[in-house]
Amino acid sequence: MVGIAVLGAGRIGKIHAANVAANPNARLIAVADPYASAAQALAGALGADAMTDCEAAIDRDDVDAIVIGTPTNTHIQLMMRAVRQGKAVLCEKPIDLDLLKSQAAAEEIESLKGRVMLAFNRRFETTFAEMRAAIDAGDIGEVRQVIISSRDPGLAPEDYIKHSGGIFRDMTIHDLDIGRWLLGEEPVQLTAIGSRLIDPAMMEKYDDYDTAMVQMQTASGKQCHINNCRQAVYGYDQRIEVFGSKGMLQMDNLRPTTIRRWSAEVTDAREPLLNFFLERYQQAYKSELDAFVGALVDGKPLPVTPNDGLQALRLAEAAVESVRTGRAVAL
């Protein structure tokens, strides 16, 4: 039985806490959040202790592992405190918005043989996982091209955009991780383009983009394309295509029902997509937490490492640079 404290009682903390509570090999010891009422509401509903001091939660003897769902700028401090005490960590991405700080943290974790798992939850979604397994099984031969379409349902509010780190570090980073993971090799060259098509004034203000494309290539010549947009009227669009020497795999979106509608205007019409990531990746969050607990129980390596977070951030940085310079970036 793994004793777990969830740090952060916001929307992501709520999901993790519920998944901890539902895992038969884990026990939710505490929920910690500086906002006492949020911590109490969540901890109370799940029969755990409510705390306002995250560090104190880490230090508890009955806490073997922590799940970090706090703001990004607190990640490193909390993560390293746990690592230094030999406790396992599941940390929301990114490690930090700053590449050098992230790198330093990753190095210290490695030197301490710390057990830290980065929460790239999509890897645990059933269809993503099945695609990776099908590639490993040789179903499509050698991977040649990975095409990732990833569009948000609606533009986030200004307050979110302001602190997001920009589209590449905040949104594209998930697709960069999936791209690396499906390519099965490190990209060596990357080009990105960014546009301001939805709210040019706000994007200008924060030196950000709302619409982007990334193109990258590995040393052996495998290629990956990513397209992003901060707003798609038809819902949260998440599709992937992996094209290989012996075939192709395509991942479609999820919708609430399987209904197809026919009328005088349309045939075969489906409904808009699941609205956003909490619904779309509900199962992924659960499987991710279960994989974390399972690896701890079995003493096996954690399935996503700080290095994965570092590499994704490095690619995001290259995308930022590529847009700024109008050049391809060698990695």
Place this chain on the structure above:
Amino acid sequence: MVGIAVLGAGRIGKIHAANVAANPNARLIAVADPYASAAQALAGALGADAMTDCEAAIDRDDVDAIVIGTPTNTHIQLMMRAVRQGKAVLCEKPIDLDLLKSQAAAEEIESLKGRVMLAFNRRFETTFAEMRAAIDAGDIGEVRQVIISSRDPGLAPEDYIKHSGGIFRDMTIHDLDIGRWLLGEEPVQLTAIGSRLIDPAMMEKYDDYDTAMVQMQTASGKQCHINNCRQAVYGYDQRIEVFGSKGMLQMDNLRPTTIRRWSAEVTDAREPLLNFFLERYQQAYKSELDAFVGALVDGKPLPVTPNDGLQALRLAEAAVESVRTGRAVAL
């Protein structure tokens, strides 16, 4: 080179005449229609002789075969005249609306070893033909159930309904033929239901139905369901499913383009279906004519026989009786 006269210069005659003209092994000798202007327009456009006397067209020495696209009540007379002269016939279905007359004609054709092909054109449509071939190849094992959905885009005008012979003899008969053909065995029992849901007054007036279902079974237990409606707002609906011991085949509708539309209201939406049978079965009419000419040139048996027309009409009669009596009809 097969010399062919097309009898009837209406919409179906036009299609047949154009297909004759395009067939490299056939020569369109004449188009005959009591309406001189219709005959002249069609014959002129295709470089054939225009005639107003169908019988005289049959009798011409340079005519080896005739294609009958005249009103149903003239079919037997024209067909038998050609048969007695040893000429081949491609005749629009049905032979006649009267089963006994049809039977007598079929018997005489057989005794004269006449070469007559009934125009059940759907059998020649690419997808229908491929389904039959896949069944023959054993792809789905033993056929267990055939499900046929067949709905017209809009209710025909009263003048058509009045002379149609009723939904079962006019519309369902195509599906009854396809059902027999895909089952690969003769049905031994049939039940039908008919409803008046679109224009009850008109249907009542002609003792007809606008919405129908048929259920039938062969001696070995293979089953077939047919559903029909005289009006589908989304277009001419033609779908088939053949379920077998090792798998299933499904035939989808055709649409003008492959576009899928996504908006705030719908995703994956396709356009309405091809409007009606002339568009939907355009290729089938051509392949049917080519099969007719091909069999004549090669001296091979014609691929659809008068007996096929007779059996389909027998099933249609049984459907009429089943609706009238509220009983299953043994065949």
Place this chain on the structure above:
Amino acid sequence: MVGIAVLGAGRIGKIHAANVAANPNARLIAVADPYASAAQALAGALGADAMTDCEAAIDRDDVDAIVIGTPTNTHIQLMMRAVRQGKAVLCEKPIDLDLLKSQAAAEEIESLKGRVMLAFNRRFETTFAEMRAAIDAGDIGEVRQVIISSRDPGLAPEDYIKHSGGIFRDMTIHDLDIGRWLLGEEPVQLTAIGSRLIDPAMMEKYDDYDTAMVQMQTASGKQCHINNCRQAVYGYDQRIEVFGSKGMLQMDNLRPTTIRRWSAEVTDAREPLLNFFLERYQQAYKSELDAFVGALVDGKPLPVTPNDGLQALRLAEAAVESVRTGRAVAL
């Protein structure tokens, strides 16, 4: 808070018990099953009392409602005991395999104003529910035809077939209920055909069928077709089409992932279907239990009544009679 005892600790009891435990307005008081070890295992895992006497579980003061998941021949006795004590009941279908006994029970329940809900769980599946809601909203105008395809993944073992009551009372009954529910009117005529195509010897032995079709019609002329088979190699096939005057709704199957595979042999290929009803209707079982508890908490009528069970059984009886006599059955 509704105190609930689950009677029966088999596979269906396990599902109900877990759903009771997960419902915030219900408390799982006891699990009762003559097999002590089964009761103990299930009750223990969910923190409830294990009992071997179902009647004693009903009689407990802290039990407000029972969920019956015991063998069919015990349903009426347990249900009526609870009703007589004023306790609410969610009972697996059917009430009983015997129509007269079921009718008597339904009448007594009505005279006692008993609160009994029949577990036609499919009505609570998201897509089914959305289809009914779309019809109610007028999205497809007047319903004309309902087409239900429902095929099991594999033939049940002989021991199951022997006690099943036959394909119509055991399997088709679900589709008959859905047919009635989507038609929105009572059928007045029904015809059925049954075949022995998978295991003729076993089917002969139990006077049963493995492949069946049903066709029925309401007084206003709405039509319904059902096709069933005890074995589909591609998985548990559950599809529905509702065709109306203004459009059509189609329900597709569920699959584990959204992957489409392309190779030299196939394109756009999806994986086999979810294997069977426990996986396919997992969400439906939960929503059904939640609807039961919700109605009790809100003091609203239960959403599926004993009369619904009775009507479905009546239709199943008519199907049996139709196959036996080869006739349409007036209802």
Place this chain on the structure above:
Amino acid sequence: MVGIAVLGAGRIGKIHAANVAANPNARLIAVADPYASAAQALAGALGADAMTDCEAAIDRDDVDAIVIGTPTNTHIQLMMRAVRQGKAVLCEKPIDLDLLKSQAAAEEIESLKGRVMLAFNRRFETTFAEMRAAIDAGDIGEVRQVIISSRDPGLAPEDYIKHSGGIFRDMTIHDLDIGRWLLGEEPVQLTAIGSRLIDPAMMEKYDDYDTAMVQMQTASGKQCHINNCRQAVYGYDQRIEVFGSKGMLQMDNLRPTTIRRWSAEVTDAREPLLNFFLERYQQAYKSELDAFVGALVDGKPLPVTPNDGLQALRLAEAAVESVRTGRAVAL
């Protein structure tokens, strides 16, 4: 009636000649090809004069327009001869593999007010045309991203590759044209990557690539991605997605039939795609020729100009440079 000579009796010339013959407003005067037997076979079958001298065919008084389907290095000479005589030209792409020569030709055509149409036939395919029309109609609001997938069924033989001008000038050029056309604005920046994944030795030998991606952007920020591969085991893959502010349009591939196959291994599986461009764009070639003749008859501007050919070639050149330098290319 437009008198037309078709220059070149190869596979593309055959298609054009048949389409000329079938067009009611055009007359096929001559087929010219240095290979006398090829010219004779084609001209004979369609009732036209066979010639071996292409220039003499252009010079004929009864020839109003020419269709050029000869090798690329003869395009400019033949085209300009016709233009100088005031005759209309439909010329297979590209004008020339050399950008400067192409530019000079385009300028001369403009100064002579020559009527030249470049054969970017895809623009005339029903679905492509409908997508452009839907964009024009405002169906998806402002275009944001265009995603083009375009993969050949199999690697062309060495002799073809050797003379092709490389993947970007030979294959991608079609997608670059479609990208420009759907974006509705000129790209101002382009990046390309090229890989040698299928036959590295042959690709190395000709300094060519078999797998490529292109990413481009217009001044207003609209984005376009193209992916190409010289070999896709599942057939000739031609898909497009246009994502806009109010929705999205997707174009699917064409297949020979609409059959979907279900088995123990797969469900919903479709067959491999139409093999290659002659089958896939059969209708497009016909509509293109009809549009050419129609514009001549109506005295309207030709729908694809030499400038379109020039711009596509300029983009292809930029792609070559981008791969060579590893940089984004400003246009």
